Amino acid sequence: MIISAQKEFEEILRSLEQETTIFLVGCNGCAEACQTGGEKQILKMLELLEREGKTISGSLIVDFLCDKTLIKVKLKAYEAQIIKADSLLVMTCGIGVQATAAVVDKPVHPACNTINIGGSRGEWRGEERCAECGDCLLDFTGGICPLTACTKGLINGPCGGAANGKCEFEPEVRECGWQLIYERLQKLKQMDKLAIILDPKDYSKMQPPPYLRSTVMWSLEQIAEETPVK
Amino acid sequence: MSFKELLNSDKFLITAEIGPPKGVDIEPMLSKAMALKGKVDAINITDQQSSVMRLGSLAGCCILKREGMETIFQVTCRDRNRIALQSDLLSAFVLGLENVLCLTGDYVGLGDHPQAKGVFDLDSVSLLQAARQLEQGYDLAGNELTGKPCFCLGATVTPGADPLEPQLIKMDKKIKMGARFIQTQAVFDLCRFKSFMHNARRLNNRVKIMAGILLLTKAKMATYIDKNIPGIVVPPIFIDQLEASPEASTLKTGIEIAGQLIRQIHEEKVCDGVHIMAIGKEEMIPEILASAGF
Numbered sequence: 001m002i003i004s005a006q007k008e009f010e011e012i013l014r015s016l017e018q019e020t021t022i023f024l025v026g027c028n029g030c031a032e033a034c035q036t037g038g039e040k041q042i043l044k045m046l047e048l049l050e051r052e053g054k055t056i057s058g059s060l061i062v063d064f065l066c067d068k069t070l071i072k073v074k075l076k077a078y079e080a081q082i083i084k085a086d087s088l089l090v091m092t093c094g095i096g097v098q099a100t101a102a103v104v105d106k107p108v109h110p111a112c113n114t115i116n117i118g119g120s121r122g123e124w125r126g127e128e129r130c131a132e133c134g135d136c137l138l139d140f141t142g143g144i145c146p147l148t149a150c151t152k153g154l155i156n157g158p159c160g161g162a163a164n165g166k167c168e169f170e171p172e173v174r175e176c177g178w179q180l181i182y183e184r185l186q187k188l189k190q191m192d193k194l195a196i197i198l199d200p201k202d203y204s205k206m207q208p209p210p211y212l213r214s215t216v217m218w219s220l221e222q223i224a225e226e227t228p229v230k
Numbered sequence: 231m232s233f234k235e236l237l238n239s240d241k242f243l244i245t246a247e248i249g250p251p252k253g254v255d256i257e258p259m260l261s262k263a264m265a266l267k268g269k270v271d272a273i274n275i276t277d278q279q280s281s282v283m284r285l286g287s288l289a290g291c292c293i294l295k296r297e298g299m300e301t302i303f304q305v306t307c308r309d310r311n312r313i314a315l316q317s318d319l320l321s322a323f324v325l326g327l328e329n330v331l332c333l334t335g336d337y338v339g340l341g342d343h344p345q346a347k348g349v350f351d352l353d354s355v356s357l358l359q360a361a362r363q364l365e366q367g368y369d370l371a372g373n374e375l376t377g378k379p380c381f382c383l384g385a386t387v388t389p390g391a392d393p394l395e396p397q398l399i400k401m402d403k404k405i406k407m408g409a410r411f412i413q414t415q416a417v418f419d420l421c422r423f424k425s426f427m428h429n430a431r432r433l434n435n436r437v438k439i440m441a442g443i444l445l446l447t448k449a450k451m452a453t454y455i456d457k458n459i460p461g462i463v464v465p466p467i468f469i470d471q472l473e474a475s476p477e478a479s480t481l482k483t484g485i486e487i488a489g490q491l492i493r494q495i496h497e498e499k500v501c502d503g504v505h506i507m508a509i510g511k512e513e514m515i516p517e518i519l520a521s522a523g524f
């Protein structure tokens with residue numbers, strides 16, 4: 001679940017200054033859940049923009065806007081309306097905006113800010129968050145991620161800042177992740193894990209492998225390299 | 231004798247910390263430090279304490295060193311990644327600073343630049359590991375160095391933490407990674423601190439542990455600390471003493487409380503020394519020491 005929040009309407013309006021005809025895009029996934037880009041918000045945005053003198057050439061809500069293939073097919077059916085529009089306003093997370101921008105030849109504007117402190121990515125809607133660190137430590141920490149549960153992402157135990165099980169930063173809302181880990185390990189009778197000294201994290205592991213990062217040009221280069229020059 | 235040599239002696243160790251200026255007027259820092267010359271074994275210069283941006287610890291230590299004082303360079307993991315941290319350790323060594331206190335650092339949101347990105351690429355344990363690896367002639371990535379630095383490493387602990395066990399386990403990790411001295415978070419409740427010392431000694435009886443002594447200036451401050459600072463309990467008797475003393479002499483009462491704590495720690499050999507924190511009132515440190523009998 002990716003958390004997004006709508007930008008101030010004034011900011012959205014400023015970004016659309018140069019344009020009069022807009023196509024709206026929403027998402028029935030996380031953006032709907034966050035009430036930033038579901039049907040209700042699209043209708044509201046339509047009303048607000050029309051009040052400001054804009055023409056809305058059409059709108060579309062995709063089930064998961066992060067699915068590029070899906071958007072491509074869906075948008076195809078709205079081709080005429082999109083061609084009429086000067087730009088698209090996308091009311092989802094940054095991934096949805098980028099995905100849309102990748103498949104249409106029109107300016108694409110984000111209507112939301114993607115909020116992801118502590119890494120709340122992935123489909124799981126519980127407290128458990130993953131920062132996609134590429135080298136999972138859950139085995140050492142009782143299945144609680146130290147990178148996201150601890151405000152500082154500490155991996156070798158708590159700082160000295162916790163009080164009553166709360167974090168030194170925003171104790172009203174933040175549990176101390178290391179207190180949770182400590183309690184869990186106690187429950188699991190795995191206190192010995194707390195004494196293991198973990199090496200500094202290898203953040204290069206957060207990079208996806210080259211083939212996942214590949215562009216068409218990259219693939220062509222690979223093929224060219226494989227073909228021996230005669 | 232250098233601080234490092236003193237760690238091998240039986241001397242009751244006394245250190246104090248001074249916050250560098252927010253700006254470039256180094257005069258107050260320097261005069262506060264000069265007043266401590268010959269009275270303390272080393273002076274810590276804090277590293278952006280409470281996440282408030284100031285002059286750096288490295289510069290502060292260098293200035294004091296130039297005046298012939300022994301310093302402790304404080305390094306937190308909050309503002310620098312492993313490249314900058316290792317580089318600063320090397321810089322410290324070539325500038326003649328060998329004592330280094332390795333800390334995690336407060337969260338950025340607590341300071342005066344809450345917009346900043348908290349780094350925490352390393353933690354206090356891996357920062358010690360990095361320093362040790364540099365001493366062995368390699369950086370964290372395993373690349374060879376030209377010439378080897380040599381440090382005298384220290385770390386911190388919160389002896390009043392509840393639960394204490396994870397703190398002790400982490401302290402043990404820091405000792406295993408080369409910490410030779412420990413400066414603790416402020417201590418007021420000696421009974422509780424003694425039980426911490428008992429546990430700490432069971433883990434390791436060679437590391438030098440110095441109890442943190444925080445100067446209380448007002449009853450209001452004492453109550454605030456008691457309520458808001460994690461791991462610090464101020465016994466009601468101290469708060470009462472401060473409340474009972476007339477407005478003009480609360481500072482004097484605070485000095486007496488600090489002095490009395492130091493005296494008791496020294497006489498009862500509770501631990502190996504004290505680390506005095508008189509935030510914003512560092513000029514009072516000589517008086518605290520005098521009231522403790524030093």
Ligand code: SF4
Pocket residue numbers: 129130131132133134135136137138145146147148
């Ligand atoms: S340790 Fe890494 S991979 Fe495992 S949950 Fe945390 S961020 Fe995700």
Ligand code: SF4
Pocket residue numbers: 149150151152153154157158159160161162163166167168169175176177178179337
């Ligand atoms: S108080 Fe706990 S959660 Fe907060 S930074 Fe320290 S160890 Fe992490």
